[in-house]
Amino acid sequence: MDTARGIDDRIEHGADYADDSAVSDTPVEVGTDERRMHVRAYNYWVSLLKGRPYPSIEDLEPANIADFGPNSVLLDFTAGIEDPEIRFLGMSLRAECEVDGGITRVAEVPARSLLSRLTDHYLQIIANRAPIGFEAEFVGQRGYNTLYRGILMPFSSDGESIDFIYGVINWKEAVDEETQTKLNAELAESQRSAPTPPSNAPVWADGPGAETRSDDEFDAYTGLADRLMLARETAAAVRAADTRSRAALYRALGRAYDFAISTESNAEDYAELLEDAGLKAQARAPMTPIVKLVFGSDYDKARITEFAAALANAKRNDIAEGGFTTFIEQAEGGLKGLVKAEREARRGKPKPAPMPFEAVASKMRNRPALAQIPMGAGDEEFVVLLARKAGAGTLDVVARVEGDKRFTEQAVRRAAK
Incomplete structure (x- = not known):
């Protein structure tokens, strides 16, 4: 089944997926562009928050979003959650699903269509009150194996309740096993007959030399945006006024810290993510842009400073990836304690009082x-x-x-x- 990543990573699905034989648990290899669309859509959602738990539906104009608007759908829940109205359906998504302008409600979405991959998840947004990212592969309505990556984001007409959901999805079709085997054989033959490249030739993640990269290197190349997405999904729960709790905050900070650790081995990808978000690295406060990427640049400045100090203190103490939550829970004073410890460490030892x-x-x-x-x-x-x-x-x-x-x-x- 598709992998959905939300607040707790243990989502109770609004529909029963146990019998969905067309959806696979196989890890999905989706290209860089698809992953970036996932991140850009979330950046857009964050840019519309303006200090509110959810962006206003009045600020959303999917028809005018040239980047991912054609790959999106807008669901309207103002008349109830049982059968939401489809207020907007992008042209690319409409063409892929082979639907005409007559489709107006979720109940009319064709089974096994790519659009159903989005609409099947909408109840998770209602339950978790935060964006949900997911990815999987399935056999579509035309019989092709399709890899896809999607995100659903909540919108509100009154600033408090979720009555609209905006979804963005990108995909690519995979060839059948026989064709893939033939392509692999042709590729192997061409590589055997090709001249040996110079040792300093660049290796592209998705090019002919991709197989010379180790699995760890490939995961590192494509995984940074995913780590950011996962941290952001958890941070979105903290931003929602009715879901703030110490456990949720510590979990969000833990994922932000894991993302910070992963940037150390993915400097180029990190630089691109900063550029996409309009941020710059800060040598004196390296965790500040991390917090802004995860929680949003418009988040409360005092909280950004506190969160950055807590992450910096964990780094100062060489906390390993995955260990931040335990570190902050065991720290005297919790978050405030880490902030105080980091500020004292930055000031250094106090100078002794001058002798009379x-x-x-x-x-x-x-x-x-x-x-x-x-x-x-x-x-x-x-x-x-x-x-x-x-x-x-x-x-x-x-x-x-x-x-x-x-x-x-x-x-x-x-x-x-």
């Missing part, structure tokens, strides 16, 4: 004299003299510095060290 001047003066009174000079001593106990090097190990005193008590005390303190 009388104690410094007493120390200097007992120090043996280096020389005695026949000149007027004046009324002050300590006097600053200016000397120049005279050669042969001697100094010539050329002036007496007077009239600056603070400067004299500073000189005495420095001499006493």
Whole structure:
């Protein structure tokens, strides 16, 4: 069945998928463009939040979204959740599903169509009150094996209830096993007969040299956007006013920390994600853009600062991937405790209070004299003299510095060290 990733990763589906033999549990290899559409759609949803739990439906105009509008559908629940109205259906999705303008409700969606992959998940949004991302492969209505990746995002007409859901999906069709075997054989033969490339030739993730990458390298190349998506889905629950809890917050921060760790081995992909979101890396506060990517740049600035400090403290303590939730739960004071610890660590050890001047003066009174000079001593106990090097190990005193008590005390303190 398709893999849906929501708040708890243990979603109770609104429909029974146990008998859906057309959907496979096989891991899905979806190309970079499909993954980026997934992320761009979520970035768009976050940009419409403007500090609210859910974006306003008034701000959504799917027909004017050139990027993923043709691959999207808008469901209207204002008349009830049993059979939502289809308010918008993108041209690409309409053509793929071979439906005409007569389809107006979810009940009319053809079974085994790509559109049904989106509409089958809508009750999860109602239950979890946060965006849901999912991916799978299935045999479509034309008999082709289709790999797809989708996201459903909640919208509201009153700022509190979810009465609209906007879905975006991208897909690609896979060839049958016989054709794939033939293609693999032809590719292997062409590689055997091709000249050996230079050792410094680039290896593209989806090009002829892709098989020279290890599985771990390929997962790392394509997995960063997925990690961000997973962290964002959990963070969306924290942003919703009625779902804020310490457990949900710690889970969201844990996934944000795991994403931060994964950026270290995916620097180029991370730079592209920052550019897509209009953010820049910060050398002095490296966790701040991480928090903004996950929770949204419009999130409360004080909370962004706190979250970034907590993640930075975990990194300072070399917490491994997957260990942040345990780390923060065991920390004294929880989130506030980590923020305090990080701020103290940044300030370093506090400087000791300066020794009282009388104690410094007493120390200097007992120090043996280096020389005695026949000149007027004046009324002050300590006097600053200016000397120049005279050669042969001697100094010539050329002036007496007077009239600056603070400067004299500073000189005495420095001499006493």
